[in-house]
Amino acid sequence: MAEDQEDAGADVGGIAADRLRSIIERIERLEEERKALSDDIKDIFAEAKSAGFEVKVVRTILRIRKQEPAEVEEQETLLDLYRRALGM
Template sequence: MSVATTEGRELLSSYIERIERIVEEIVALKDDQRVLFAEAKAKGFDTKAMRRIIKRRQKDQGEVTEQESIDGIYMHAIGMTSEHPLHAQVKRLTADGIGREQVIEALQLLIPVNGEIIASVGGHPMRLWRTADGKSFAEEYVPPPFQDFMNKRKAS
């Protein structure tokens, strides 16, 4: 529509006025938010932690879990944590006394995209992997024949 016509000018003016009202509402809401954070801080709450939690709650749980998994791996790699994050997670899962299928589901959340792990779950080796599109899979792990040969050779 052209702004050269009366109808076009009125429509444009209407859009601009509506957008200006929305901007005013956003400013008022941000002021309310600042007041709430100030109240929380006055009561002794850590507002930085509150902001992190709010951001985290806005994300998909799978995305949060994957980010935590990758962060844990990187932190372990540079020496910020002594225990590998996968081992720590498995310990937590077994301490909770959850079943084999639940352990497998939980482990699948820890696998990065295009990654895989071999883990002993309930005494049986499992291959768990995630594809490029984020889908995760699990199957009984059967070692390659060469690995069997090497294992027998080491045992004798």
């Protein structure tokens, strides 16, 4: 059994087992955190909905805020042009 523990840190097939275990465990922790954050975001969207906000519009605003101002302006200009072309 002590030999098994010693081998845990040894290279196995050229792979450093301790390093691999550390990487896997870090990824697992981050995935747990991401899940918790995702749940928090869902709760905030539910709060927005219960406060009378349209969640679809809130999502659109979030997407727009991530873009560069010039990109947003170009999209709005094209949208306006297309609407006028369609008589909207």
